Amino acid sequence: MNPTLLQRIAAGDRSAMGECMERYAALVWSVARRVAIDRADAEDAVQEIFISLWKTAHRFDPEVASEATFITMIARRRMIDQNRRRGRRKDRALLGDVPPDLGPIERDPSELADDPGRAIQALSQLRHEQRQVLELGIFQGSSHSEIAVQTGMPLGTVKSHARRGLIALRRLLDGDASSSDSAVDGAEAAS
Amino acid sequence: MSALPRREKTLQLLADRALEGLEPLKGAELESLLAEEPDLDPDALDLAAAELELDHLEREGLAQPPQELLQRLRTLPALLPAQSTTLRIVPRSPESGPASSVSLSWLTASGWITAAALVLCWLLFLAPRSGPSLETLYEQLRSHQNTLSVSWQDQKSGDLVWHNERQEGYMRLVGLERNDPKVSQYQLWIFDENQLEATPIDGGVFDVTGTEVIVPIHAKLRVKKPYLFAITIEQPGGVPRSAREKIVQIAQVPKGP
Numbered sequence: 001m002n003p004t005l006l007q008r009i010a011a012g013d014r015s016a017m018g019e020c021m022e023r024y025a026a027l028v029w030s031v032a033r034r035v036a037i038d039r040a041d042a043e044d045a046v047q048e049i050f051i052s053l054w055k056t057a058h059r060f061d062p063e064v065a066s067e068a069t070f071i072t073m074i075a076r077r078r079m080i081d082q083n084r085r086r087g088r089r090k091d092r093a094l095l096g097d098v099p100p101d102l103g104p105i106e107r108d109p110s111e112l113a114d115d116p117g118r119a120i121q122a123l124s125q126l127r128h129e130q131r132q133v134l135e136l137g138i139f140q141g142s143s144h145s146e147i148a149v150q151t152g153m154p155l156g157t158v159k160s161h162a163r164r165g166l167i168a169l170r171r172l173l174d175g176d177a178s179s180s181d182s183a184v185d186g187a188e189a190a191s
Numbered sequence: 192m193s194a195l196p197r198r199e200k201t202l203q204l205l206a207d208r209a210l211e212g213l214e215p216l217k218g219a220e221l222e223s224l225l226a227e228e229p230d231l232d233p234d235a236l237d238l239a240a241a242e243l244e245l246d247h248l249e250r251e252g253l254a255q256p257p258q259e260l261l262q263r264l265r266t267l268p269a270l271l272p273a274q275s276t277t278l279r280i281v282p283r284s285p286e287s288g289p290a291s292s293v294s295l296s297w298l299t300a301s302g303w304i305t306a307a308a309l310v311l312c313w314l315l316f317l318a319p320r321s322g323p324s325l326e327t328l329y330e331q332l333r334s335h336q337n338t339l340s341v342s343w344q345d346q347k348s349g350d351l352v353w354h355n356e357r358q359e360g361y362m363r364l365v366g367l368e369r370n371d372p373k374v375s376q377y378q379l380w381i382f383d384e385n386q387l388e389a390t391p392i393d394g395g396v397f398d399v400t401g402t403e404v405i406v407p408i409h410a411k412l413r414v415k416k417p418y419l420f421a422i423t424i425e426q427p428g429g430v431p432r433s434a435r436e437k438i439v440q441i442a443q444v445p446k447g448p
Binding site: 015117166 | 202203205206207209210211212213214232234235236237238239240241242243244245246247248249250253254255256257259260261263264265267268269271273344345441443445446
């Protein structure tokens with residue numbers, strides 16, 4: 001079997017790194033611009049994410065996740081850590097230098113997730129509160145404290161819904177049909 | 192602590208990390224807990240969150256990156272350190288650096304005049320100076336207003352300070368392998384927005400003589416807008432243009448507001 005792009009990168013193939021940037025620059029840019037405080041910040045973040053990818057590609061396992069998912073994970077971690085180090089959350093609307101939206105691009109769907117929409121379908125099977133917390137946390141980038149304010153839930157409850165929701169989502173993505181919302185509580189200890 | 196609360200705690204920290212990151216102390220706690228839970232995949236919840244965000248982004252439509260960014264990305268592969276590069280931490284030893292390794296065995300044959308000239312050179316250029324040490328100069332410049340300070344790529348390997356108006360800078364290098372100056376030397380390259388990417392500014396040739404060293408930067412051209420510093424291994428004496436086959440460190444300058 002031919003090595004994947006990330007496996008070639010892990011082996012030190014610089015041309016694979018170039019291909020990876022061509023293929024996934026839009027994805028990484030899309031993740032970065034949702035969190036970065038301005039365009040320069042987003043551009044720097046994209047470069048740092050690819051440098052990080054060069055160093056972490058050896059951890060990619062094609063049997064566990066698609067390349068796009070793995071790259072999104074690396075990008076998310078980088079942006080979350082950056083926000084945390086800054087100790088503040090962005091308010092891009094106030095800064096005026098919002099990374100530009102140059103419009104969606106035409107892509108070959110095969111370049112991204114193997115099964116587009118799979119996670120969103122799984123999300124729809126979670127309990128309402130879990131779904132709400134994950135949507136605010138992942139789609140809106142809200143912190144647990146912000147979600148507590150937005151929903152009126154106690155912080156501990158938000159964290160609990162986040163944990164149980166993510167575990168249930170993981171199990172559903174792994175094809176465990178028993179991980180519907182009602183099974184989460186009991187399943188957690190055995191995760 | 193019983194098994195159940197420990198696992199629950201581990202999963203809570205994994206979920207916290209996946210959604211909003213962890214403070215260093217919590218991160219260390221998670222590492223410790225994961226060591227006791229070898230059956231848990233530490234990336235499982237991060238990957239679930241990532242797949243959900245990926246689906247969401249695809250549904251919204253991916254954004255087109257700016258052309259300038261794509262151009263900068265195209266230069267990145269050549270600047271990345273080799274995957275096999277490992278920065279070995281060399282224990283400190285009392286050996287001195289290259290300056291004191293000059294052999295004086297041939298002096299007898301060269302006569303007193305040569306000896307006197309060498310002694311004078313040593314006094315002028317090689318003898319310990321009474322002025323501030325490199326460490327002091329580095330610290331002074333670092334604390335100066337308008338000094339650019341950037342970490343090397345892995346952050347544990349030191350940093351670099353550069354002052355544009357003064358055209359003065361120092362590298363702090365930690366754990367970079369000692370070189371044999373007869374075989375190879377390190378060379379700094381300064382990538383400046385006013386220079387072509389193919390011809391970065393030569394920042395000077397240097398040797399690494401200990402676990403942690405401070406090295407002054409000797410830019411051969413005026414540095415105006417540096418955006419990246421890179422250290423390569425080159426032949427003794429350095430090269431006018433690097434093939435960039437052995438890049439051991441890079442430090443990227445964050446773009447200003």
